[in-house]
Amino acid sequence: MFTENVKPRKRGRPRGQTPQGAAARARLYAAAMQLIAARGYEATTLRDVANEAGVSVGLLYRYFPSKQAVVIALYDELSSDYSRQAAEMPAGRWRDRFIFALNTSLDVLKPHQVALKALTPVLVGDPEEGIFSASTAFSRLRVQQVFEQAVLGSSDAPKQPIAAALGRLLYLVHLAVLLWWLLDKSANQRATAALVSLTQQLLPSAAVALRVPPVRRFLISVDELVRDALFGNPVSA
Numbered sequence: 001m002f003t004e005n006v007k008p009r010k011r012g013r014p015r016g017q018t019p020q021g022a023a024a025r026a027r028l029y030a031a032a033m034q035l036i037a038a039r040g041y042e043a044t045t046l047r048d049v050a051n052e053a054g055v056s057v058g059l060l061y062r063y064f065p066s067k068q069a070v071v072i073a074l075y076d077e078l079s080s081d082y083s084r085q086a087a088e089m090p091a092g093r094w095r096d097r098f099i100f101a102l103n104t105s106l107d108v109l110k111p112h113q114v115a116l117k118a119l120t121p122v123l124v125g126d127p128e129e130g131i132f133s134a135s136t137a138f139s140r141l142r143v144q145q146v147f148e149q150a151v152l153g154s155s156d157a158p159k160q161p162i163a164a165a166l167g168r169l170l171y172l173v174h175l176a177v178l179l180w181w182l183l184d185k186s187a188n189q190r191a192t193a194a195l196v197s198l199t200q201q202l203l204p205s206a207a208v209a210l211r212v213p214p215v216r217r218f219l220i221s222v223d224e225l226v227r228d229a230l231f232g233n234p235v236s237a
Contacts, residue, residue, distance in 0.1 A: 025063040028053045032070045037115040041067065041122050071122065071129050074115070075139035082108045086146040094154035095203035098170050101150045102196060105143070105174060106181060117182050124179070131175070132230050140231075147171040156207070162216055165223035172226065173199070 031053040035044045044067070050060045064070050086104050089097055109116060116123070123131050131140060148167030157163045177199070181192045209215045 024055065024059065028055065028060055028063055029070065029073055032064065033074065033112075033115050036070070037118050040118050068129050068135070071119065072135065074112075074119075075136050078108060078112065079139035079142040083142045083146060089146075089150065089153075091153075091155065093156050093207075094151045094166070095200075095207055097150035097154050098147065098203070099196070099200050101146050101170075102174050102177060102199075105178065106192070106196075109178065109181075113182070120179075120182055143174075144168065144171045147174060158210055158216075161220060161223075162210065165219050166210070168223055168226065169219065172230075 028049060032044070032049045035048050035052055039048075046057055046060060046064075046067075049064075049070075050057045053060070064073070082105055085108060086101055089100050089104075122129050127133055128135060130136070144167075147170045148164055150170065151157055151163045151167040158166060177192070177195060180195055181189065184192045186192075210219070
C-alpha cells in the first residue's frame with residue numbers, strides 16, 4: 001500500500017497556509033512527480049516522496065494524504081493552466097478554434113510528458129483516478145468547456161443542440177490525440193504533428209457534413225451514448 005501503515009495526524013491542506021507551507025507543498029509535489037516519472041505510479045511510495053523532499057512522512061500527509069491527492073493536484077494544475085491559456089482563443093470558425101485549443105493543450109502538457117506517460121494506465125484505466133472518474137470531474141469539465149466554447153463562440157457555430165454536441169465530440173477527439181501523443185515514439189513527435197495536420201485537413205469536410213440532416217441526427221445520437229457511457233450523464237429521451 002502507498003500509505004505503508006503510517007497514519008496521518010491531519011488530512012488535507014493546513015488552515016491558513018503560510019508562504020513556508022506553500023513552499024513545502026510545492027517541494028513535495030515536485031518530488032512526487034519526479035519519482036512517479038522515474039519509477040512509475042505503482043512503484044512510488046509515500047516514504048520515497050518524503051525522503052526525496054527531505055521531510056517526515058507526517059508532514060507529507062498534511063499536504064498529500066494519498067497518491068490520489070498527488071494525481072488530483074496534477075489535474076488541477078494542468079487544467080487550470082490550460083483554461084487560462086485557452087482564454088486567448090482567437091475569434092473565427094469553430095474548426096480553427098478547435099485546432100488552437102488542441103495545440104494549446106499539447107503545449108501545456110509537453111513539460112509533463114514523462115510523468116504523464118508513467119501515469120497513462122491510471123489516466124485511462126483507473127475508475128477512481130482516471131480522466132473519466134467522479135473525483136476528477138472538475139478538471140474534465142474545465143477542459144471540456146474550452147472545446148464546447150470553441151464551437152459555441154465561433155463565427156459559424158451550428159444551432160443548438162448540435163453546437164454543444166460537436167464541442168463534446170471535439171473534446172473526445174482531443175483526448176484521442178493526447179493518447180497518441182503519449183504513445184508517440186517518433187523523433188520530435190513528428191507523428192503527432194502529422195496527426196494534428198491530418199485532422200485539420202479533415203475539418204472542412206466535417207463542417208460541410210454537419211449541414212446534412214442524417215449526419216446531425218447521428219451526431220446527437222453519438223453524443224447521448226458518450227455522455228451516458230463515459231460521463232454517467234444519460235440524456236432523457
